[in-house]
Amino acid sequence: MTTSLSMILLMIGCAIVTWLPRVIPFMLVRNVKLPDVVLRWLSYIPICILSALVLESLFNSEGTIVTLNWLNVIAFIPTLIVAIFTKSLFKTVIVGVLTMAILKFFL
Amino acid sequence: MNTQMNVNEALPLDTFSQGVKDCIPTLLGYISIGIAFGVIGITSNLSVLEIFLLSVLVYAGSAQFIFCGLYLAGAPFSVIIITTFIVNLRHFLMSLTVAPHLTQYSALRNIGFGTLLTDETFGVAVTKLAKEKTIGGNWMDGLNLTAYFTWIASCTLGGVVGKWLPNAESWGLDFALVAMFAALLIINLVDVGKTKLMHYLKLIALMALIMYVLLYFLPGHIAVLITTIIVATIGVVTEK
Known part of the structure; x- marks a missing residue:
């Protein structure tokens, strides 16, 4: 049950690039x-x-x-x-x- | 807050519990793939905590599997992050398809809908849209949260039991996803009506051809994205 700082950073990086394409369209259609x-x-x-x-x-x-x-x-x-x-x-x-x-x- | 309550009251089926109910048929897919992921995570030298965090933070089946593969192969972090981005880029199209139907809700709730969008919840949501022309925010939350918590629990469980369950990928449970997409496809096709059905069947035949050719050059997840864009464009151009 352990992890390292570099692993956490890697996961956060992956989370951000997964999250943006999911959320951007929801913001886009509100304004355009x-x-x-x-x-x-x-x-x-x-x-x-x-x-x-x-x-x-x-x-x-x-x-x-x-x-x-x-x-x-x-x-x-x-x-x-x-x-x-x-x-x-x-x-x-x-x-x-x-x-x-x-x-x-x-x- | 009041205006939102009114919106919700106008939609009789927009309840959280209905969303939970509509998620249930997809759960076998989440559970089997989630457990398989947990097992693979353990064999890829991830800890149970890391498996848990990955399913909480990334929440995307195929990307998590690829993450394990690349991590085990010692790929640089930049490669892992860029690959994850490309694998999940299809969600952009899915969000763009669902989002116009939920603009009446607050920005914060829309961020919530988008954050928890997956292939499966997208499939269920567009099927409801095809049938009822509308989806509600409470229903979306019920669907999304049920899927999300089931996924996290299944991945973690897979990680815990992983030591005793080798070769999870050889059980064939991953076919649950294909079966689910096939059923959602059929239900959507039934709802388009007779004249449009012929148009769609031709488009799907064309898609098989394009998919076959693209698979020579591109990995599967990119081929899915590109064939979808090409065939949807042909669909608009050739519609009567």
Whole structure:
């Protein structure tokens, strides 16, 4: 249960660079009225960023050639089906984790 | 203070407890990743106190993992800080998306909303926005604080039990995050309506292609940021 001053300073540095991008937009939109085209662009961000996070996890870029991350792709199929039919965050997460646990158990 | 109370009364679902409730489905993700982080932190020679402080101060899953990796590799502090900045830059876009809906609250409360914004709370907040067109400050606080304290507790727990739980990364619990993003994506897509749905499906197909190409040149977290910016721009340009 110890730490050092240099470690504390490093963590504070990381905290500041994480905190600024999170908070600056909240301050910005209070003082600047965003143009209509920016608001329309922002309306695409939720689905785009969620898609990007999902897609990124389905690829494996560790080798020289980018391939599909087959384990994640296989686990993704039942996960997606449950998401589409139940539209439930909780059920989807449970099915996803169980599928992955079973896959890892057999592979 | 009074004006804020009035704002809150106008929104029937803007309660702290509703925010807590809406956070619950994401908790499995926080708990599993948090414990995994604690275990990795211990194996990266961090102390339990340092794991606790990192989750309190930085509060960002992927950045904390990368922090451990770089620290263990003996990277200079400047490299660790710059990498953390780049990994978390996507939060700028997320905050910018959520912030216009919360401008009626005080600057201090807005700093609070931004400070505790993560991939997961962003996902839940925009899903509520897609459904109800509005989000409230009390609801945001309930969501954010539940996620924050669960994350700190899980990371610390992982650090405490870390000595007895090697190879946490091989359990596959990290797939909880992918499953959660997939569910949030589907729920958001359902709410856009039929005509826009086709537009979005084409955009997502295009995104897969762009993502594939970018992954040859860029680490995953930067590819996520850049594909999002490119595809959202194409979305605006091609919308009817």
